[in-house]
Amino acid sequence: MSRKVMHICLSNGWGGLEMYSSRIIPELRRQGWAAHGLAMAGSRVADSLVEAGIAPLTVASRGQALLRVGRLLRYLKAHDIRILHCHKSSDLCLGALLVTLRPSLRLFFTDHMGVTRPKKDPYHRWAYGKVSRLLSISETTRQRNLAAFPLPPERIRRLYLGIDPVPYAPRLTGSERQVLRDALGIPSGAVAIGLPGRLTPGKGQGIWIEALAGLRERYPALAWHGVLIGGLTAAEGSSEAFVAELRDRVAELGLGERVTFAGFRADLPRLFEAFDIVCVPSRNEAFGLTVIEAMAAGKAVIGADSGAIPELIDGQTGRLAAPDDSLAWCNAMAELAGDATLRQRLSEAARKEVSAHFTLESHVTGLVKAYTDTLDEPA
Structure with missing residues (x-):
């Protein structure tokens, strides 16, 4: 079974959401998973992934990422990557498009912000419909997610964040x-x-x-x-x-x-x-x-x-x-x-x-289990 994941974070900002991927990569590696990344060229996200030990793919914009979807699919195939993990809702368009073109991929989305408005229009029904698991970082966030997103409850899971103490x-x-x-x-x-x-x-x-x-x-x-x-x-x-x-x-x-x-x-x-x-x-x-x-x-x-x-x-x-x-x-x-x-x-x-x-180890253990469970599910 492939134990590889690509984290997608096309953001020029720098906060907890943007720091997340580089924070968990060392623990993912320790638990036997190889991480890849896709980030904005010149962003702090890209720099943090390099510091975490991986060389991310970079694009100048989300539009460029969409134009290069064929190259991304070839990269995913060449590296046997079957899990995509998005962290910004604006990146889900790319993730959903990749899954549409290659249904064997599994798409994850972590809601770091705690959505407050319903997202059930036709576009969001399509994009979130491609999500295998939506991860809520608290029970409060999970309750908001259940109300806001067009997903069955079993696809929305709580997974507390964690740190290395x-x-x-x-x-x-x-x-x-x-x-x-x-x-x-x-x-x-x-x-x-x-x-x-x-x-x-x-x-x-x-x-x-x-x-x-x-x-x-x-x-x-x-x-x-x-x-x-x-x-x-x-x-x-x-x-x-x-x-x-x-x-x-x-x-x-x-x-x-x-x-x-x-x-x-x-x-x-x-x-x-x-x-x-x-x-x-x-x-x-x-x-x-x-x-x-x-x-x-x-x-x-x-x-x-x-x-x-x-x-x-x-x-x-x-x-x-x-x-x-x-x-x-x-x-x-x-x-x-x-x-x-x-x-x-x-x-x-x-x-x-x-x-x-609330340790990073327990968080990544739960994350890895979620990744593995979805790989066993039919496309």
Whole structure:
């Protein structure tokens, strides 16, 4: 049986969706599968696939990919690739066309975004009709997918994302951690409250800043410092207008000396070591990768009580707060900031939860099983 798959991601962006293929390729290889890739020429996706150890096919545009469908079919045949895996809905046209021309292919689609609108018009019925499995990255996303997509329920499967916990294990010495905290502007003895993520309205930084203002007013005895981790420019995936709004609001609230805009950082596993609390106030996460990364790092996490985040943490492993309630965020941060023993208990439980349910190994094991199952089904 062929144990080869081509991942298709024709995107010039750079977020969790675009990072997915390169993240799982080493584990796919370890589990005996060879991965191929199709990406936009010059994209970060293409570069990440090279870094993961494969030389992807590249095209200048989706239109060019459609024009080269014959070449793609010859490539798939020459390499005995029978599984195609798409990650953007806009790439499904290509995937469905390839399956139409070669029905022995199996087409997978992972909904990384959590669709919110029905897709049952004639085009989508054709494209999704060619999908062997639609993978939902949380139960919340699966329920949306069942309502939105023209597929029978048995073709829509939940498969939680996962991470390798090892890079997130603490490794800095005490002095190294202090140097990092100093670089982030965290005063000695202050509880560091971090919020990693793209600086866009849906990620909840605005409500978090309002909550910090409440924290200063309602709990004046607490020593704390907030750190925003995320690109400050459009090229880094953030909204520059929103960044300007956040900076202005921080100044208006008099929080300039208590909030650091750290910009994009590639060393997130180490940055977690500088924090005592990690906040993820995103309003509508389809999964919440940052949540399990912070849990694996042994942080006390506060997540939004919306989207898929409540599937990842509960009262034993973290705290939840309504995404539009600044007072709830204020009180949750105050509770954790004022109780180091509670933070430690939550962090230990969080690490265990990730190891039990959200590892990259378990994710890829489920993915490989789905691939294999479809190869046994009639075309």
